[in-house]
Amino acid sequence: xxxxxxxxxxxxxxxxxxxxxxxxxxxxxxxxxxxxxxxxxxxxxxxxxxxxxxxxxxxxxxxxxxxxxxxxxxxxxxxxxxxxxxxxxxxxxxxxxxxxxxxxxxxxxxxxxxxxxxxxxxxxxxxxxxxxxxxxxxxxxxxxxxxxxxxxxxxxxxxxxxxxxxxxxxxxxxxxxxxxxxxxxxxxxxxxxxxxxxxxxxxxxxxxxxxxxxxxxxxxxxxxxx
Numbered sequence: 001x002x003x004x005x006x007x008x009x010x011x012x013x014x015x016x017x018x019x020x021x022x023x024x025x026x027x028x029x030x031x032x033x034x035x036x037x038x039x040x041x042x043x044x045x046x047x048x049x050x051x052x053x054x055x056x057x058x059x060x061x062x063x064x065x066x067x068x069x070x071x072x073x074x075x076x077x078x079x080x081x082x083x084x085x086x087x088x089x090x091x092x093x094x095x096x097x098x099x100x101x102x103x104x105x106x107x108x109x110x111x112x113x114x115x116x117x118x119x120x121x122x123x124x125x126x127x128x129x130x131x132x133x134x135x136x137x138x139x140x141x142x143x144x145x146x147x148x149x150x151x152x153x154x155x156x157x158x159x160x161x162x163x164x165x166x167x168x169x170x171x172x173x174x175x176x177x178x179x180x181x182x183x184x185x186x187x188x189x190x191x192x193x194x195x196x197x198x199x200x201x202x203x204x205x206x207x208x209x210x211x212x213x214x215x216x217x218x219x220x221x222x223x224x225x226x
Contacts, residue, residue: 077150080133084172092152094129094210095175097159097195098182105213106192114203115158115196118213122163122191123181129157129195129211134171134179143194144185149173153200160194161186 096103098118107117132151140146143160147167150156163183173179184191195211197204207213 077133077154078152080172081131081152085131092130092155093175094157094197094206095127096211096213097127097129097157098124098193098213099127100124103213105207105215108207108215109203109205115160115194116206116211116213118193118195119216120182120191120193122183124191125178126159126162126180126182126193128173128175128177128179129197129206130155131175132157132173134167134169134173137165137168140186142187144188145180145183147179149179155200155204156198158194158196158198160196161188161192163191 098120100120103118103120103124105116106119107113109115126147128149130149130151132149132155134147135150135156136146136148138146140160145160145162145165147159147162147165148156149159159180161183162180162185164181165179166181167173167179182191182193195206197206197209197211
């Protein structure tokens with residue numbers, strides 16, 4: 001075996017590069033051992049990237065499944081908030097997650113779009129829509145940087161396409177606390193916040209839950225009437 005390796009040491013690959021018109025040409029050789037070393041480095045780097053992407057990026061479906069099947073999380077949120085606030089309110093009100101005066105809703109809930117998109121300035125403040133606990137903060141392949149808050153009575157709010165996340169899992173936040181900055185991470189055409197409210201029986205329309213954001217379609221209707 002050593003003899004074979006010793007003989008292979010003198011082997012090499014001969015590369016010849018030239019332009020389409022043959023004006024620029026260059027030849028070089030790479031011997032056996034450096035070629036194996038470079039190949040190993042490339043292979044290890046690709047493997048590390050694949051492993052990193054698998055463990056770092058968690059899809060929103062994975063997160064919602066964790067919420068659905070983690071009974072302990074669902075049962076303890078009310079008690080957790082009660083301990084923090086000193087009392088347990090039976091009603092929950094949702095405030096605007098974006099308070100910029102020129103923020104506007106560009107898209108509402110419809111087939112294939114489970115939430116509302118609020119267009120605002122890049123790095124505008126994003127506020128907790130209700131008092132609760134940070135259930136998840138991290139990255140998603142579609143919604144970019146995201147935050148999920150858990151609230152009383154099995155309600156959850158979702159904040160997507162964030163530029164910056166300012167909270168971490170298990171943090172307690174009150175309604176109106178700044179939790180992140182609006183951005184265009186993930187698949188987004190411009191700075192905006194993708195906002196969702198989930199209830200025990202499924203998706204809720206934020207506009208029917210107390211959120212008050214002007215709809216861009218109202219302006220379109222006014223222009224059409226003129």
